[in-house]
Amino acid sequence: MTPFDRQVRAQIYRLFVDGVRLVDTETIAASRGWDTGEVENSLTRLAEERRVSLVDDSHQLRMAHPFSGVDTGYRSVVGDTTWNANCAWDALAILALMGDGRAYAPGPGGDLVWTVEDGEVSPDGFVHFLVPAARFWDDIGFT
């Protein structure tokens, strides 16, 4: 990563942490007064290096793990703040980063809800992975 790519990447995370839902070239550039062309080029490089994932044919963030830039149904809630997550793991991971709260995973009968308090997850449950770890990024959206 170039030094600017590192700055862009870190700013993406700041925006997600702050609760910004739509993170794209314009949002990132405006937040720091950066040139939109340079930000767009940086996002392209970051995506090529699998540091982030972009919505198809755009420079909108789809994933900056564990945060999602799109509504997947997976989400994490701490206090009054809700973050979109990419999967059940990421919904739990956001709580590991942001604090005690609830992780939601969509299910056929309604949301599954885990509560995290003082590092303890309840109720017991399982996260099922379809794709082996070595192939997560073959199609990160499917994973």
Added chain:
Amino acid sequence: MATAQTMFDLSGDWYEGRMSEDWEPPSPEAAESMFTLHGLIGEFWKLT
């Protein structure tokens, strides 16, 4: 499959420092070691 508790515990290690400008992605060996540390072993979790 893995328990939700395991994935939460792994997340603390997996995402440590992730949001920093200085973050470097872990090597496959280091990433696999994190999996192993949290009991995620076997072919499914191999990266090397």
